[in-house]
Amino acid sequence: MSLRGIGQWIDQRLAVGKIFEATAGHHIPASSASWFYVFGSGTLLCFILQIVTGICLALIYVPSPDQAYQSLEYLNYEQPLGWFVRAIHYWGSNFMVALMTIHLIQVFLFGAYKYPRELTWLFGCVLFLATLGAAFTGQVMRFDQDAYWGLGIGVSILGRLPLIGPEMVHGLLGGPIIGGEALSRFFTLHVFVIPGLLIGVIVLHLRGVLTQGINEFPVAGKGVDPATYDAEYKALVERDGVRFAPDGIDKDVLFAAFVLLAIFLCAIFLGPKGPNGPPDPTFIHTAPRPDFYFLSLFSVLALLPPYIETAIILYVLPVFVVILFAIPFIAGTGEKHPSRRPGAVVGVVVVMTILATLAWLGTYSPWSPHMNAWSGVPTPIAMVKGRSPLELQGAALLQAKQCRNCHSLDGEGGLRGPDLTTVATRLTKDQMIRQVLQGGGNMPAYRKHLKPSEVTALVSFLETLHPTGEPASRNPAAANP
Amino acid sequence: MSHDPTPIPPPPSVPPVTRRGFLLKLGVGLNVVAAALIALPLVGYVLSAVVRPRAKQAWIPLGRVDAFPAGQTRLATYRNPFTVPWDGVTANLPCWVRHIDSDRFQVFAINCAHLGCPVRWFPESSLFMCPCHGGVYYEDGTRASGPPPRGLFEYPYKIKNDMLWVRGGEVPTLSEPV
Numbered sequence: 001m002s003l004r005g006i007g008q009w010i011d012q013r014l015a016v017g018k019i020f021e022a023t024a025g026h027h028i029p030a031s032s033a034s035w036f037y038v039f040g041s042g043t044l045l046c047f048i049l050q051i052v053t054g055i056c057l058a059l060i061y062v063p064s065p066d067q068a069y070q071s072l073e074y075l076n077y078e079q080p081l082g083w084f085v086r087a088i089h090y091w092g093s094n095f096m097v098a099l100m101t102i103h104l105i106q107v108f109l110f111g112a113y114k115y116p117r118e119l120t121w122l123f124g125c126v127l128f129l130a131t132l133g134a135a136f137t138g139q140v141m142r143f144d145q146d147a148y149w150g151l152g153i154g155v156s157i158l159g160r161l162p163l164i165g166p167e168m169v170h171g172l173l174g175g176p177i178i179g180g181e182a183l184s185r186f187f188t189l190h191v192f193v194i195p196g197l198l199i200g201v202i203v204l205h206l207r208g209v210l211t212q213g214i215n216e217f218p219v220a221g222k223g224v225d226p227a228t229y230d231a232e233y234k235a236l237v238e239r240d241g242v243r244f245a246p247d248g249i250d251k252d253v254l255f256a257a258f259v260l261l262a263i264f265l266c267a268i269f270l271g272p273k274g275p276n277g278p279p280d281p282t283f284i285h286t287a288p289r290p291d292f293y294f295l296s297l298f299s300v301l302a303l304l305p306p307y308i309e310t311a312i313i314l315y316v317l318p319v320f321v322v323i324l325f326a327i328p329f330i331a332g333t334g335e336k337h338p339s340r341r342p343g344a345v346v347g348v349v350v351v352m353t354i355l356a357t358l359a360w361l362g363t364y365s366p367w368s369p370h371m372n373a374w375s376g377v378p379t380p381i382a383m384v385k386g387r388s389p390l391e392l393q394g395a396a397l398l399q400a401k402q403c404r405n406c407h408s409l410d411g412e413g414g415l416r417g418p419d420l421t422t423v424a425t426r427l428t429k430d431q432m433i434r435q436v437l438q439g440g441g442n443m444p445a446y447r448k449h450l451k452p453s454e455v456t457a458l459v460s461f462l463e464t465l466h467p468t469g470e471p472a473s474r475n476p477a478a479a480n481p
Numbered sequence: 482m483s484h485d486p487t488p489i490p491p492p493p494s495v496p497p498v499t500r501r502g503f504l505l506k507l508g509v510g511l512n513v514v515a516a517a518l519i520a521l522p523l524v525g526y527v528l529s530a531v532v533r534p535r536a537k538q539a540w541i542p543l544g545r546v547d548a549f550p551a552g553q554t555r556l557a558t559y560r561n562p563f564t565v566p567w568d569g570v571t572a573n574l575p576c577w578v579r580h581i582d583s584d585r586f587q588v589f590a591i592n593c594a595h596l597g598c599p600v601r602w603f604p605e606s607s608l609f610m611c612p613c614h615g616g617v618y619y620e621d622g623t624r625a626s627g628p629p630p631r632g633l634f635e636y637p638y639k640i641k642n643d644m645l646w647v648r649g650g651e652v653p654t655l656s657e658p659v
Contacts, residue, residue: 066569148571152597152652153613159654166657171531176651177561179568181530280570282558284591284599287612301596302614306628367615367627371601401606406615416615444617444625449607 024249026210027241029233031217033248036110038255039103045256046096047198049263050134053089054191061141063187065180065279068143072275087267093135095263097293100131105348108327111336112215115226118328120208125325126201130194132293137190139291143183144275149288151178151186153301160310178281213237214244218336226333287368295362296355302367303358366415369405373413380410387464394461397454401446409465417443424465424472431473432459537563543588543645549580554602554620557588563650576636577602577609578645579620586645589622590634590653597652600633609633634659 001009011017060079062071075082104124107113113121136154140147155178158168174181213233242248277286290298304312323330338345370377384395398404398420406416418426427435436455439445450458466472496502539562549555557578564572577600579587589609591599598613608625609618616627623632636647636659653659 064567064569065571066567149598149613152592155652156592156595156597156654159656161656165654167531169652169654169657171528173652174530175565176537176563177568177572177574178652179561179571180565278570280573281591281599282556282570282573282575284556284575284601286599288598298613302628304628306630309628309630368612369610369615369617371610371612374603374605402603402608402610403606405603405610439626442615442626444606444608444619446606448619 020245023210024245025243026213027237028214028244028248029216029236030240030242030248032214033242033244033251034217035251035255036106036217037214038252039099039106041252042099042255042259043096043103044202045259046092046099046263047131047202049092049260050089050096051195053085053092054195056085057089058191063141063183065143065183068141068183069275069278072142072144076272076275083272084267086272087270088263089138090273091263091266091270093138094266094292095259096131097135099259100128104128105352107215109338109341109344109348110215110218111224111338111341111344113328113332114224114334114336115229115328115332116212117208117215118332120205120212121328122325123201123205123208125321127198127205128324129321130197130201134190134194134198135291135293137186137194139294140183140186141190142274143279145277145279145283145286146274146288146290148178148279148281149286150290151182153288157313161314215336218338220335220337220339222336223334224332224336285371287371289362289365292359296358299358299362299365302365303361364415368414369402369416370414371405373404374399374402377404377412380412383409383465387461390457391461391464394457394459397450397458398461401450401458406443420462420465422466422470424463425467425470426473427462428473428475429459429463430475430478432462537650538648539563539650540639540646540648541650543576543578543647546580546640546643546645549578549586549645551580551582554579554604556602557645559647561650574649575599576647576649577633579622584640586638586640587622588636588638588645588647590636590649590659592634592653593629594624594631594633594655594658595627595629597654630655631658 057075060071060075060082062068072086075086077083107121107124140151155169155173158172159165161168172182172185173179174185216233216236273291277283289295301309301313335341379395379399384392387395398407403420404413406414408415408419408421410421411419423432433455435443436450436458437445437447446455463472541559541562543557543559549557555578556575558573558575561568561572561574575591577589577591579589581587589600593600593611593613593616595611595614595616598611600609600611600616600618602609607620609620609622611617611627611629614628616629617625618629618633619625621632622635624630634653636649638645638647640646649659651657651659
């Protein structure tokens, strides 16, 4: 029997051809076979890659706090190609979040959420949240110091919920502390619950794409009118339609190859992430940081004023999620082309600028004290050359009292407080004394921890910190300035 | 042709009970009962951590009093009293012990009151600093600067037979501080 004969024999029994005609072989508007439409299939490809590599990792990984870290190290250094599988899974997750975000922005800008594709958008929003959930729980699977304290941050946020806060914390951790029960819960979410949810909702999402058709390439001036849209779309597909497979799928296939190659290259050249230090809470010399997709949230938590922080995290962020879901019911008809929807374009630009700026700030977190600057970043030699003994004493105090953890000299040191390189041009002697003693503006007060003689020495050194040729500030009202 | 003597019966308002219909209803009903019998214990199993009453507190020995010199703040570690056997190092928890003088102590949770990161003690400037979002506390645990909404969480303590004990057992949060 020829290969073709075998195919016909199977098709007679399973009607595979009919399934193909109804799914991949359906007709799409020729205009939709565009480079703009490749990001959804790219995201799906990443998800499939995550499932395959995830199954591979589960062969070795032990979801138990006493051995998770060792099993990660084993994957990196003992298991043949374990490092490669970890790297593909890590970079696959980054690409999945990135491509999904681009896909979300593209369908938003192209008005794809409008009538009759409201439900498709809704399922897409669920997929967006579930993917971020997979990313967060996956970060916990890499059970190192970042994961341990990252969980602590999650717990602290949940603990701020009124009334149900403690119950939510107990439900998330499963036990009194971040330990065995917590890791098992996150493993269950990451490996069973969220992937299961994703598969189910992807089916519904694609069902929506098939029944309502893929969004046609938007044309300026041509809005959506629910009374006539269905007939217009049908006519468009009949007049100018191509079969998705194999006629409209060329760019998706090429893009898929680009994505796979990019993930492969990242994995080969950049390798897996971590694990960064065993999850031992007694090792407190750590500065936990999240993966890139949560850096903007990490930054928001540092930059919000304390008095509105809880309200914004617990109420305003969820409202944004509700708005995301409600978009097709707020603007379900009318123009689709971005040139006729300036509000939508401005909205995307504003949101993405905010997220990107916050993430960029998160990469170097200027609000965090540099814990080792006081002992590890010396005072520039030029600043102590030719100084009096009293001023040298002050320079030594500036290091010893951890001032450098928050204050830079010549660009080196913490960024929490202002750079002190030219502080004498901004503050008079009296203002410096007051600032050191009383603190304020995010600076602790040092009146209990510096003797008067030490304050005198410190301020006499600070008074020398001005450029040559530019005099130090003086109080014009003082009798002997 | 004479008309049919038997009158046409009015259509029944209630559908007749058939054997099939009865068996289907019985089957559905039994399934509901059986599903509840299995599902309710499952819900209880999953939610046991949520509804468990808060009694996870115990007195924990931190060490001999003379291990904490007066006037100093030192890191102490303890094994959490409530563990599962596979907790590993995660059940070893640190805390800061400040010995003020004679029997006066302060024992602070390691977790920043902002979002739970581990605060570090700097004896030279007598400050606790947090590496995550820049919270700073004075030596007595009160907030000095940064985003924390309150001072450090403080464990109740007691001294018995020259041993320092603290009462703890759960990760502290704003809604359940120690």
